[in-house]
Amino acid sequence: MKLTTSWLKPPYASGGIDHLGTQAPCVMIYGQLLPGITNVTDRARYYSFYPWLVWSYDQRYAKNDYNHFVERFRRADCLLTLIAEQHAQVTDHSNERHGVAMVGRTKLVPSLASLKTGEPLRLSLYATTEETPQRYFMNRLGGLSQYYAGTLADLQLMESSGRSWSFYSSQYGAPLAQSVDASVPGERFWQVVENDLVTLEELDELSGFCACNVAGSLREHQQLTDIFFDTGNRYSEEGTQRRRSLGLIQQLAEALPNGWDLTEDVFRACVYSVTLPNGAAWEIPAALRSTQAHWAVYVRNDLMSVAFQTILAICLQELQPQSAAQRRVFHSVEMFADWFAGSATVAGVLSNLGAGSFGDLVASSRANAPALTDWTNDAHEIQLGWQLIGGWQPGVDIAPLLSHSLSLLAMLVTRDDPGQQPYSGLAITYEALRDYPINLISFRSRGADWMTMSLEHVVTDLVVWCLDTHLRVALRKLRQSNRSTFHLRPSERGLEVVGDQVPPPSQTTPRFRQAVQILRDLGMLARDDSHMTRLTASGRTQMEVASV
Template identity: 65%
Template sequence: MKLTTGWLKPPSTSKGIDHLGTQAPCGMIYGQLLPGITNVTDRARYYSFYPWLVWSYDQRYSKDDPAHFVERFRRADCLFTLIAERHSQVDDQDDERHGIAMVGRNKLVTALTRLKAVGVLLLSQYATTDTKEDRYFVNRLGGLSQYYAGTLANLMIMQSSTTSWTRYSTEYGSLLAQDFETNVAGTLFWEKVESDEITLADLDELSGFCACNIPSCPAECQHLTDIFFDVKVRYGDEGEQRRRSLALIQQLASALPDGEDLSEEVFRACTYTGVLPGGLPWTIPPTLQSTCALWVVYVRNDLLSVAFQTILSICLTELQPRTSDERGRFGSIEAFADWFVGSEKMDEVLNELEYETFSDLVEHASVLGPALADWGDMGHEIQLGKQLIADWRGGAEVPLLLARSLELLAMLVARDDLTKQPYSGLVITADSLRDYPINLVSFRHRAADWQTMSVGQVASDLMLWCMNTHLRVALRKLRQSGRSTFQLHPSELGVEVACVHVPAPTQTTPRFRQAVRILRDLGLLTREGGRTRLTDPGRRLMEVASV
């Protein structure tokens, strides 16, 4: 028998994200609170444009040439973005209303500049699927396949497809497409797609396609509003939760005092504490209070994640050798943790905290720490989480970073309501958390053990927990994707850091900005004097959605 052997190719490396898996539960939470909106579905008009594009193609061409469909689709996708960007420049130069987050925008802004210079532009130059510098998007079906397809399928607007061809649904997609058709110059649009040539005058004539124009198209606007707010109760629990979260955002926009703007930072703080900027209580309708309570769980999990990410980054920083002689100086992660706890840096941490035991630190947070409502206080967990990210980026010293992380964790322990399950009200089970060892449930159990430990022992346990969890998470990613995301690894020389740049702690992005942009696209929010406020239609819908 002839045997052939070969070398195993080492796995490719990747920077990776969420090296501890602490952000995954956050994603589970906001995925349940804002279903139908994702971190890449930024504009409401794509929810109607894409079904219209496929529907109107079917009215004009046969359905037996996938290559023709892909080519025309890509040209149309480019043209849609160019129209929005041009409309911004000739209307009010407000990118947020027009061109922001349109598919392929970064590349097509340059194309528009070129069009101004030469007078005529070929859509195919940017719609090409070849590897060229001008190509607007890699995915064959552009922003639809890359960003919107799954969401539109879940909302029953489009049909799921694994081929280059895609279909609209006869239930909702065709109706939405026909609503769209009644308010745009569809024939001219397709003439320009077919001819391949466009001018600035063409873009101006097609300005009705701009993403800002939903409110001026009553049927389309009503249809999209019905979908996002599930007015006709088509989407079950998901539709109800999306409606409540959108109404909660509207409630906050309505309640904010003069001079305050609606932002993700303000939304986090106000939902977590129930207090508006300036200290006034936020009166939330009873029907939205349970949804707000679930956003509290999200913020709590995200703060936990920031603290643990910071501790992992501290470990990686301290493990990096300063000289070649220091390489592999720790034979194990346990040896590293023992060394750090006995180092001068740990003494600095203790001096900063002024408490020897973790239970004392928690008691201080509970009795002498800022009240939940006082979220502007620098000792509040909202500010501690924000400051950890800023301090890391600003190059703060390790002792300060570790002390602030411990303070943040102590605040979370002090605020923990032991009468409730950490993920109460959410569909998050023990099985769904199995691959993410650091979560609100495991944190509660671990924190109970820390009550009898010194701050140094807790710091050691935190470091070991972070490093062991990272190795487990990275190993799982390697098994699933074949890519190595290890930031540290054991070697024959000892524990070594694998990353060149230590990852910085970050917050998750809970689809808030996308939700606000969609509400603005629908004419339910507006920007006035640099602030986001409710419109009259938005207020009427908010009142109905809050009942």
């Protein structure tokens, strides 16, 4: 019998993210509520610039040399970023309006210093596909392939060719590209791309390409507005959800009291509590109330996730001895959970909470916790979540973190409405949650089981649930991607922590910052005299349309 053997490649060790899978439902939710905007599509100008760039290339060159296309594309990608940064430096120095999140900015911005000394800048030095210290991006089609391609395809603005070539769509991409072409010095742009060398004067000549000028390009602006707010109902339910979420953000910008800026933290707190920072009720138009309720579910899931991530971090720190003499041997997750729940630290925490059972803790929370509307109160679940994130650091005293985690979970049980499905109105099925054992549905069920259990036994169950779930999630990632994201593993020497870094608790990023930036680029949000983000006149008009 002939046998063939080969070496098995070891898995690639990776820090990974979402070690409990608790953030996955959050990603599902904000993906439904803000489709067409992602965590890497930051600027409205790229939604129109990339279709224009390919369309404009077609007007000048034969499309038969892919390497030629890639070279010009990369130079153009670099040039746009340089234009935006130069425009910031010669106008108001506001990165928020001009250069923020432009592709390759980290590598390209320092090069402007040499231009100011009179030295010309060669675009190809940064646009090269060779691995050099100056290369602005590894991906051959730069920011398009890395960030925008999928989104632009979903929005029917660009298509992918079987020849590894990117194309604009004739129905929507070409008209948008033509609108851009009517408002920018396209010929001059391509002359600079061809010449390769660029000067400060040329960057100033091309300032019309800066992202801040989208609002002044009337046809382009209207088409982008039609896309983001789906004024023609082109994108069906996805377009409706995006329009309503953008309208909700605009409503909050309009409603915020003096002294409060439109930040992600404020958005989270307000959609969760339906209350403004000054304690006043946030009056939301009827058409947007279901959208607000969906965002509240997102925040609720994220708060639950932060509490469970904190429990995981606490467990890993306790399992990670500072010296060999301090090492305890636990041959199973259950053995560690029993030891931890019976430790003096946990006993002190449970004593301070003053509740014999989890049901007692929930009853105390129902009687004494701040009102849902009182989200600026330090004891509110919104604040507890931020305290868990901000309070974590290696070697931290775990007692207050464990106390806050238990209080936060009890408060979420208190706020739960058993008459509503946890993900009511959202397209999240049991099948979609199969690989994510800790979610709002399972948490409701587990919370019901905990009601008659002592807090010590609840801590034991929490620890087992967290550690078992981490092992399950990491094993699934290993099977699917050959990446090892284990932070804990069973061994002949008992449970061992993998790596030196305990993953800290963190929130998900729900595309809010990108949505606000896009609204800025469209001229619908702007800084007022006190530097707070507020609605503009055009933004108010669009908000009213989105709110009916």
